Amino acid sequence: MAQAHLEVKLLSSTPSPLTLIYASFRQCYSPGFVGDMWPRLLRGEISLDRQAALIQDVLASGHTSPIEHVSFTFAVQGVSRALTHQLVRHRIASYSQQSQRYVDESGFEYILPPAVDRIPEARDLFLRFMDKTQKAYLELQQTLKSNGRTREEANEDARFILPNAAESKIVVTMNCRSLLNFFELRCCERAQWEIRKMAWKMLELVRFELPVVFDPAGPKCERLQYCPEGEKFTCGKYPLQD
Numbered sequence: 440m441a442q443a444h445l446e447v448k449l450l451s452s453t454p455s456p457l458t459l460i461y462a463s464f465r466q467c468y469s470p471g472f473v474g475d476m477w478p479r480l481l482r483g484e485i486s487l488d489r490q491a492a493l494i495q496d497v498l499a500s501g502h503t504s505p506i507e508h509v510s511f512t513f514a515v516q517g518v519s520r521a522l523t524h525q526l527v528r529h530r531i532a533s534y535s536q537q538s539q540r541y542v543d544e545s546g547f548e549y550i551l552p553p554a555v556d557r558i559p560e561a562r563d564l565f566l567r568f569m570d571k572t573q574k575a576y577l578e579l580q581q582t583l584k585s586n587g588r589t590r591e592e593a594n595e596d597a598r599f600i601l602p603n604a605a606e607s608k609i610v611v612t613m614n615c616r617s618l619l620n621f622f623e624l625r626c627c628e629r630a631q632w633e634i635r636k637m638a639w640k641m642l643e644l645v646r647f648e649l650p651v652v653f654d655p656a657g658p659k660c661e662r663l664q665y666c667p668e669g670e671k672f673t674c675g676k677y678p679l680q681d
């Protein structure tokens with residue numbers, strides 16, 4: 440049993456993302472059929488810079504549905520069940536999470552919050568609890584098995600004593616529009632530290648792939664130029680809304 444650390448990898452994304460968004464915008468505004476234009480776009484008859492310029496202009500107007508055609512898939516590990524519970528609240532997304540029924544958690548890893556790590560007594564208490572929990576999990580799993588439960592049935596019930604800190608792995612796919620919403624909420628200083636850290640890593644990866652959409656992305660104050668969180672929660676980077 441060990442401490443786990445966050446890792447985010449970009450597994451896959453929609454091919455030719457910029458051109459696909461450009462084509463989708465063009466279909467909205469031109470009388471022609473974008474299906475006929477597509478091969479010419481892929482051949483570069485309209486430069487990527489020109490495509491990006493149109494996308495930037497139209498996005499600024501608030502017309503954002505064409506960016507839904509492009510999706511990104513991430514593999515994430517080294518995150519707590521506390522994080523994944525928050526993550527899956529984002530409904531405009533797809534998830535595949537490591538199962539605690541089919542995967543034996545007797546050697547489960549855990550996420551140690553940095554604030555707990557910094558205080559020796561808190562760290563000691565936390566680590567002792569992890570150790571005790573692991574022992575209890577193993578004992579419960581064995582007891583269930585020796586009382587006729589199958590391996591999956593024993594895992595299924597023994598997991599009830601696992602902590603929120605237990606490490607999990609998850610694959611998540613979001614389209615660009617949903618990602619922008621996700622970043623607005625979860626890159627904000629008000630968001631919980633672990634999901635915020637993951638959101639910033641995801642943003643770094645997609646910014647590299649599709650800067651025209653993701654360069655301006657981040658917490659919602661960056662778009663609004665003021666803080667909507669109120670006096671109690673503001674981080675002070677932007678002034679509060681009047």
Ligand SMILES: Cc1cc2nc3c(=O)[nH]c(=O)nc-3n(C[C@H](O)[C@H](O)[C@H](O)COP(=O)(O)OP(=O)(O)OC[C@H]3O[C@@H](n4cnc5c(N)ncnc54)[C@H](O)[C@@H]3O)c2cc1C
Pocket residue numbers: 528529530531532617620624625629630631
């Ligand atoms: C700082 C912070 C604190 C939070 N605290 C809590 C808490 O204490 N308790 C709690 O339960 N949750 C909490 N949440 C979760 C939050 O309420 C959202 O459920 C979560 O952030 C998902 O956001 P979303 O609905 O925008 O995303 P998605 O589910 O991905 O939805 C994207 C957008 O689609 C639209 N949409 C999706 N589904 C519907 C629908 N059914 N009806 C209408 N519009 C829809 C909305 O415009 C929505 O913004 C918190 C979130 C943050 C960032």
